[in-house]
Amino acid sequence: MARRERFPIVRARRWVQVAFLVVVVAIGAQFTHWALALLAGRQPALGRPGGVEGFLPISALMSLRLWLAGDGVHPIHPAGLAILLGVVAMSLVLAKSFCSHVCPVGLLSEWLGRLGQRLLGSNLAVPRWLDWPLRALKFLLLGFFVWATWVVMDLPGTRAFLDSPYNKVADVKMLLFFAEPSRLTIAVLGVLVVGSIFVRDLWCRYLCPYGALVGLLGRFAPLKVTRDQATCTDCAKCTKVCPARLPVHRLVRVASVECTSCQDCVAACPIKDCLAVRPPRWASSRVVRPIRAVALAALVWVAVAGAFRVSGHWRSEIGQDEFARRLQEIDSPLYTHVGGLAASESPTPPELRSSHAPR
Numbered sequence: 188m189a190r191r192e193r194f195p196i197v198r199a200r201r202w203v204q205v206a207f208l209v210v211v212v213a214i215g216a217q218f219t220h221w222a223l224a225l226l227a228g229r230q231p232a233l234g235r236p237g238g239v240e241g242f243l244p245i246s247a248l249m250s251l252r253l254w255l256a257g258d259g260v261h262p263i264h265p266a267g268l269a270i271l272l273g274v275v276a277m278s279l280v281l282a283k284s285f286c287s288h289v290c291p292v293g294l295l296s297e298w299l300g301r302l303g304q305r306l307l308g309s310n311l312a313v314p315r316w317l318d319w320p321l322r323a324l325k326f327l328l329l330g331f332f333v334w335a336t337w338v339v340m341d342l343p344g345t346r347a348f349l350d351s352p353y354n355k356v357a358d359v360k361m362l363l364f365f366a367e368p369s370r371l372t373i374a375v376l377g378v379l380v381v382g383s384i385f386v387r388d389l390w391c392r393y394l395c396p397y398g399a400l401v402g403l404l405g406r407f408a409p410l411k412v413t414r415d416q417a418t419c420t421d422c423a424k425c426t427k428v429c430p431a432r433l434p435v436h437r438l439v440r441v442a443s444v445e446c447t448s449c450q451d452c453v454a455a456c457p458i459k460d461c462l463a464v465r466p467p468r469w470a471s472s473r474v475v476r477p478i479r480a481v482a483l484a485a486l487v488w489v490a491v492a493g494a495f496r497v498s499g500h501w502r503s504e505i506g507q508d509e510f511a512r513r514l515q516e517i518d519s520p521l522y523t524h525v526g527g528l529a530a531s532e533s534p535t536p537p538e539l540r541s542s543h544a545p546r
């Protein structure tokens with residue numbers, strides 16, 4: 188049977204990943220320029236990029252809660268909610284595809300893993316008895332964040348947090364945190380980077396709560412990698428290349444929460460259409476061509492983010508003047524978790540309150 192074309196599948200996903208990485212780097216550079224200028228008391232030449240709110244997942248999770256409760260789009264970090272909903276949507280279409288197509292950390296993790304393969308010949312295989320409990324860690328972390336933001340906090344508390352001075356400058360706080368890292372931060376990042384060279388996807392596989400969320404959502408995705416048992420030769424080439432270490436050659440439909448829909452297994456399969464992304468059998472027997480699956484995953488995310496932009500829900504309601512004033516006083520206790528929340532709950536001067544009054 189015909190040997191399938193390998194390069195277009197692998198390259199298409201890589202191009203999408205690199206394109207998103209370039210966008211993220213550009214957003215980071217613009218945001219850094221903007222924040223440093225305001226912190227120094229100057230007017231920045233460029234505005235604040237809304238996309239930076241993609242780095243505020245907790246705030247986005249809380250905005251999602253208010254959105255589901257009927258509050259509409261919270262106006263402090265609306266792009267954060269747009270990005271989260273885009274991630275949710277693409278995960279519900281093509282299982283966990285955010286990790287293999289969009290997330291820049293996923294791409295860096297892949298590169299570090301490849302570096303390890305070149306240096307050591309192969310990545311270390313964590314024994315099964317240790318791998319399983321370690322993989323559970325990311326779900327525990329996700330459970331903790333959901334519990335802390337959706338269970339412990341009531342709706343008024345969520346609104347108060349999102350309207351707090353701390354949340355309004357949370358992105359700048361994060362920038363300062365990484366610009367002046369503590370020894371502990373450097374040590375943790377160092378362990379993760381070096382560890383990812385030895386153990387492939389160390390952070391993603393064991394610790395990332397975002398990956399746990401999209402993995403769980405992916406269970407509901409209609410498009411999944413599916414093996415045609417009739418044409419399969421049991422060569423196990425698919426299993427050998429799977430970064431999630433799944434026994435693909437023994438599965439019929441890959442429904443694991445670890446599968447990122449990367450299609451590396453599809454690219455490795457020597458039999459045409461034996462292994463492919465397919466809808467559920469009851470819906471259709473058609474194969475979704477690898478390039479189309481890649482394009483679909485990226486387009487779903489772009490469509491959701493684009494819808495927020497077009498409908499005017501991308502830019503924060505906080506104006507440049509308010510940001511300039513807040514960044515000048517960012518070291519005050521008002522901009523800590525506790526101090527900021529206390530300020531939002533107590534009668535504060537009108538200029539420190541959000542125009543988005545808690546409902």
Ligand code: SF4
Binds near residue numbers: 291392
């Ligand atoms: S597991 Fe987390 S860090 Fe890794 S690719 Fe997925 S979302 Fe990104």
Ligand code: SF4
Binds near residue numbers: 431432441449452
């Ligand atoms: S099963 Fe295939 S698509 Fe899923 S992670 Fe493994 S190689 Fe990627």
Ligand code: SF4
Binds near residue numbers: 414420424425435458
């Ligand atoms: S690579 Fe293709 S033919 Fe080989 S075991 Fe996997 S699905 Fe079957």
